[in-house]
Amino acid sequence: MIRHTVAFRLVHPDGSAEETAFLADGRRILTGIPGVEDFVVSRQVSPKSTHRFQFAMSFADQAAYDAYNGHPEHVAFVTTRWMPEVAEFDELDFVALAPAAPDAL
Numbered sequence: 473m474i475r476h477t478v479a480f481r482l483v484h485p486d487g488s489a490e491e492t493a494f495l496a497d498g499r500r501i502l503t504g505i506p507g508v509e510d511f512v513v514s515r516q517v518s519p520k521s522t523h524r525f526q527f528a529m530s531f532a533d534q535a536a537y538d539a540y541n542g543h544p545e546h547v548a549f550v551t552t553r554w555m556p557e558v559a560e561f562d563e564l565d566f567v568a569l570a571p572a573a574p575d576a577l
Contacts, residue, residue, distance in 0.1 A: 473568065474531045476540075479516070479523035480561035486524070494557050498527060498549070505543045507536035523562065537565075 484490040495513055503511045514526040531537040540546055 474534065474537045475528065475566040476531060476537065476563075477526055477528040477565070478561050478563045479521070479526045481522055481524050481559045482557055483559045484557065490557075494553060495525065497553065501545055501549050502527065502529065505540055505545050507531055507540050522560065 482491055482494060484494065499511065499513055502508055508529050509532070510528075510530040512526075512528045514528065516524050516526070531540060
């Protein structure tokens with residue numbers, strides 16, 4: 473399983489209609505793409521980061537993640553919404569590590 477996350481800051485003012493629309497449209501568009509599981513939109517609460525939001529989602533495997541990346545709806549969202557409306561972001565993709573053997577501790 474791959475956990476795909478993007479933390480970001482929008483160009484829109486906090487609490488604006490544009491901010492609300494971007495988050496709602498992101499949820500609607502991205503969850504409609506096959507293979508997207510456990511989609512969550514989160515708001516940053518720590519002052520330690522300039523990123524205000526996070527999209528996080530899971531994919532069963534690399535093939536599902538690759539299909540998502542190339543899906544026309546994802547490509548269109550990135551081109552028409554993400555690029556003009558996101559001021560900065562960090563993208564992180566995680567896979568779980570297998571538990572260490574007891575004798576390896």
